[in-house]
Amino acid sequence: MNVTAYVVLSGILFTIGCVGVLTRRNAIVVFMCVELMLNASNLALVAFARQHGNLDGQIAAFFVMVVAAAEVVVGLAIIMTIFRTRRSASVDDASLLKY
Amino acid sequence: MDFTKPTIEYADLWPLLVVFGVACAGVVVEAFVPRALRFIIQTALAVAGILVALAGTVIVARDLDVLGDGVARGAIDAEGTIAVDGPALFFWGILLVFALGGALLFAERRLEGGVSAFAGQAAALPGTEAERQASTRGLEHTEVYPLMMFALGGMMLFSAANDLLTLFVALEVLSLPLYLLCGLARRRRLLSQEAALKYFLLGAFSSAFFLYGVALVYGFSGAMGFAEINEAVRNDIGNQTLLLMGIGMISVGLLFKVGAAPFHSWTPDVYQGAPTPVTAFMAAGTKIAAFGAMLRIFYVAFGSDRWTWQPMLWIIAILTMLVGAVLAIVQTDMKRMLAYSSVAHTGFLLTGVLGVQAASELADGEVTSLQAVLFYLTTYGFSIIGAFAIVTLVRDAGGEATQFRSWRGLGRRSPLVAGLFAFFLLSMAGIPLTAGFVGKWAVFTVALAAGAWPVVIAAVLCSIIAVFFYVRVILLMFFDDDDVTAPGEVASVTKPSVLTSATILVGVAATLVLGVVPGPVLDLAANAGQFVR
Numbered sequence: 001m002n003v004t005a006y007v008v009l010s011g012i013l014f015t016i017g018c019v020g021v022l023t024r025r026n027a028i029v030v031f032m033c034v035e036l037m038l039n040a041s042n043l044a045l046v047a048f049a050r051q052h053g054n055l056d057g058q059i060a061a062f063f064v065m066v067v068a069a070a071e072v073v074v075g076l077a078i079i080m081t082i083f084r085t086r087r088s089a090s091v092d093d094a095s096l097l098k099y
Numbered sequence: 100m101d102f103t104k105p106t107i108e109y110a111d112l113w114p115l116l117v118v119f120g121v122a123c124a125g126v127v128v129e130a131f132v133p134r135a136l137r138f139i140i141q142t143a144l145a146v147a148g149i150l151v152a153l154a155g156t157v158i159v160a161r162d163l164d165v166l167g168d169g170v171a172r173g174a175i176d177a178e179g180t181i182a183v184d185g186p187a188l189f190f191w192g193i194l195l196v197f198a199l200g201g202a203l204l205f206a207e208r209r210l211e212g213g214v215s216a217f218a219g220q221a222a223a224l225p226g227t228e229a230e231r232q233a234s235t236r237g238l239e240h241t242e243v244y245p246l247m248m249f250a251l252g253g254m255m256l257f258s259a260a261n262d263l264l265t266l267f268v269a270l271e272v273l274s275l276p277l278y279l280l281c282g283l284a285r286r287r288r289l290l291s292q293e294a295a296l297k298y299f300l301l302g303a304f305s306s307a308f309f310l311y312g313v314a315l316v317y318g319f320s321g322a323m324g325f326a327e328i329n330e331a332v333r334n335d336i337g338n339q340t341l342l343l344m345g346i347g348m349i350s351v352g353l354l355f356k357v358g359a360a361p362f363h364s365w366t367p368d369v370y371q372g373a374p375t376p377v378t379a380f381m382a383a384g385t386k387i388a389a390f391g392a393m394l395r396i397f398y399v400a401f402g403s404d405r406w407t408w409q410p411m412l413w414i415i416a417i418l419t420m421l422v423g424a425v426l427a428i429v430q431t432d433m434k435r436m437l438a439y440s441s442v443a444h445t446g447f448l449l450t451g452v453l454g455v456q457a458a459s460e461l462a463d464g465e466v467t468s469l470q471a472v473l474f475y476l477t478t479y480g481f482s483i484i485g486a487f488a489i490v491t492l493v494r495d496a497g498g499e500a501t502q503f504r505s506w507r508g509l510g511r512r513s514p515l516v517a518g519l520f521a522f523f524l525l526s527m528a529g530i531p532l533t534a535g536f537v538g539k540w541a542v543f544t545v546a547l548a549a550g551a552w553p554v555v556i557a558a559v560l561c562s563i564i565a566v567f568f569y570v571r572v573i574l575l576m577f578f579d580d581d582d583v584t585a586p587g588e589v590a591s592v593t594k595p596s597v598l599t600s601a602t603i604l605v606g607v608a609a610t611l612v613l614g615v616v617p618g619p620v621l622d623l624a625a626n627a628g629q630f631v632r
Contacts, residue, residue, distance in 0.1 A: 007318065014311055021304050030300055037307035044314035052321035057314075060264045060323065064310060067271045071303060074275045078282055078295045084224055085292060091300065094293040097368040 006047035013040035027079045027089045031072075038068045108176040111183040114155035114191060115259075118252040121148030125245030134238075138215075141244040142206045148248060149202060153195040160188040171629045175261055179324045182261040182395070185627035186469060190258035190391040193477050194384055198251045200484045200602045201380030205243055209596040210491060211498075215239050216374045217283045218291075225288040240283060246276040247380065254384050258391025261399070263313045263323045266392060270309065270352070273388060274302050277381055281373040286498035294372025301355070301365045309352025315345030316400075325400040326632055333403040346401055346408055353396070356389035359415055359449060360422040363442045367430075370438035375499060378434065379487035382441055383480035390448055390476060394469055398456055399630050405456075412453055416554050420446030420561035427568045433490055433501045436568065437483070440527060443565055444479055447542055448472055450558045454545025465548070470624040471541035477620060478526070478534035478613050485606025486523040488599055489516060493590045500590035503575060510577035513592040517576045519607055526610045528569040529562055534613035541621070 013036060020033030042061045049057025083089045109116070121144055128140055163172040163185065173184025208215055217240045219233035253273025260266040282295030317323060319341040320331035331337060355362040370378050401408060423443030430436040454468025466474070493500055493509065493516070500506070510517035526533035539562065546555050613620055 034303045034307050041310040041314045048318035056323045078299050082292050082296050094296055096290055097372055
C-alpha cells in the first residue's frame with residue numbers, strides 16, 4: 001500500500017506545529033503546538049508501520065500517547081504556577097533570565 | 100496469532116530496577132509517612148538505593164560475557180531494547196557516583212538555617228501569606244528525592260537504550276522530573292519558575308523533533324532496533340532522504356540535551372535559575388546520559404553512514420566551542436559563566452566523538468574515541484559538581500551570591516574555599532596536573548588520529564580563550580579589592596554540614612588523582628571496550 005499521502009500530511013501537521021511554537025506567544029498555545037508535532041509523528045509512525053507491514057510503529061504510537069499525557073501533566077503544572085505568579089502566560093513576559 | 104512471553108534478564112538489569120524501585124518507594128513514603136520523618140527517610144532511601152545500584156553495577160560488570168570478536172563485552176537484554184555492555188555499565192557507574200553527590204547536596208540543610216534549598220510549598224505564590232506560613236512552619240518538599248531518582252533512572256536507561264522507542268521513553272523519563280526540579284528553588288522563585296518554563300517548552304519542542312526523526316528512521320528501515328537499522332543503513336535498502344532527515348532530526352534532540360550550539364540557549368537560563376543542587380546534578384548527569392545515547396546511536400545504528408553525519412558534527416563541534424568560550428567571557432554571574440563553560444565542554448566532548456572508533460585502527464595503548472569521551476565525562480563531572488557545590492556556600496543576606504562583584508576578594512576572606520574553587524576552575528581550563536588536562540589531551544588525540552585536525556585546532560584555540568575567563572575569576576577572588584562592593588553585597592562563606600563538605604572534598608580528590616595518576620581510570624575506560632551490536 002502506498003502511504004505517501006499520509007506521510008506528507010504528517011509532514012504538513014508537523015510544520016504547522018513547528019511554526020506555531022516559533023510564532024505564538026501564549027505558553028498554552030505553544031504547548032498545544034508541541035502536542036500537534038507529537039501527533040504528526042504518531043501519524044507518520046502508523047503510516048510507516050502499514051507500509052512495512054509490522055507492528056513496531058503502531059506500538060510506538062501508543063507509547064508516544066502515554067508520554068504526551070505525562071508531558072501535559074508536568075507542562076500544565078509549570079505553566080499554571082507561572083500564570084498564578086505573574087497573572088500572564090505569555091512567553092515574552094518571562095524575561096528575567098537573559099544574556 | 101501467537102504471543103510469546105518476553106524474556107527479561109533481571110540478573111543484568113537489576114541496578115536499573117533498584118533505582119526505579121526506590122523512586123516508586125519514595126512516592127509511597129511521601130503518601131504514608133508523617134511529615135516530620137519524611138526528610139530523613141527519603142534521604143536515607145535515596146542514598147541507600149544509589150549505593151546498592153552502584154554495587155550492583157560493579158557486580159554486573161565483573162561477569163560480563165565476551166562476545167564473538169572479543170572487543171565488546173556484554174549482552175543485549177529485554178528483547179533487544181537495552182544493551183548492558185561495558186560502556187553502558189561505565190556510564191551507569193559514573194551517573195550513580197554523581198547522583199550520590201547530587202543527593203548529598205539535596206540533603207544539605209545547614210546553609211538555609213535548618214531547611215533544604217527547595218521551596219517550602221511550591222504551590223504557595225511568592226510573596227504571599229501562604230509562602231510566609233510555609234516558611235515559618237519549616238515545610239519542605241521531600242518529593243525532590245523521588246523526582247531525582249526517576250531522573251537518574253531515565254539517565255541510566257538513556258545511555259543503555261538499544262532501540263529508538265526505548266530511547267524516546269528514556270529521554271522523557273529523564274527530562275520530565277528535571278523540568279519540575281528546576282522550578283522548586285526556595286529563594287528567587289520567579290527566576291526558578293521562569294527557568295522551569297523555558298526548559299520545559301524548549302525541551303518538549305526538541306523532543307518532538309527527536310520523535311519525528313525516530314518516525315523517519317523507522318520509515319527508512321522498518322525497524323526500531325539499532326542492529327536492524329545498522330543492517331538497513333549498510334545495505335542501503337530504503338529511501339535515503341528519509342534516513343538523512345531522520346538522522347538530522349534525531350541529532351537535534353540529542354544536541355539539545357547535551358547543550359550544543361545552536362541548541363544551547365536554554366543552558367545558561369536553566370543553570371542560573373534552577374536550585375544550585377539541581378544544577379549540579381543536572382549539569383553532570385544530563386550530559387553523561389545524552390553523550391551515552393549519542394555515541395551509541397551514531398556508532399551502532401548509523402555507524403556505516405558516518406560520512407554523512409561526521410561533517411555535520413565537525414561544524415557543530417567548532418561552533419559549540421566558540422559560542423561557549425566567547426560568551427562565557429562577557430558573563431557577570433557565576434552560575435551563568437559555569438553554564439557557558441559547560442557549553443564549551445560539550446564542544447570538546449563532541450571533538451572526542453569525531454575520533455577513531457575502531458580499536459583495530461589504533462596502536463597498543465591508544466584509546467578509542469568512546470574511551471576518551473568516557474574519561475572526559477568522568478573528569479568533567481567531578482569538577483562541575485564540586486564547583487556548583489562551592490557556589491551554594493558563597494552567600495550574602497539574600498541567599499546565594501552569584502554575582503561576580505560579590506565574589507571580589509573572597510580569596511582573602513575564605514582562602515580555603517576560594518582556593519578549592521580556583522582548583523576546579525583550573526581543572527576545567529585544562530591546566531596540567533589536573534583531571535581536565537588529561538581529559539582534554541585524550542579527546543584531542545583521538546580526534547587528531549582520525550584526521551579531524553581543523554576541529555582540534557579550533558579546540559586548542561577555544562581552550563586558550565577559556566583559560567582567560569577562568570583565570571579572570573581567580574584574579575577576581577584573590578587580587579581584586581573588595582572595597583568597591585556595597586556592604587550588603589559582600590559575600591561570605593557559610594559553613595556547610597558534612598554532606599556538602601564531603602561532596603566537595605571527593606570532587607577535589609578525584610580531580611587531583613585523575614590529573615596525577617589517570618592510569619587506573621583510563622584502564623577502566625579501556626576495559627569497557629566497545630558497544631555490543
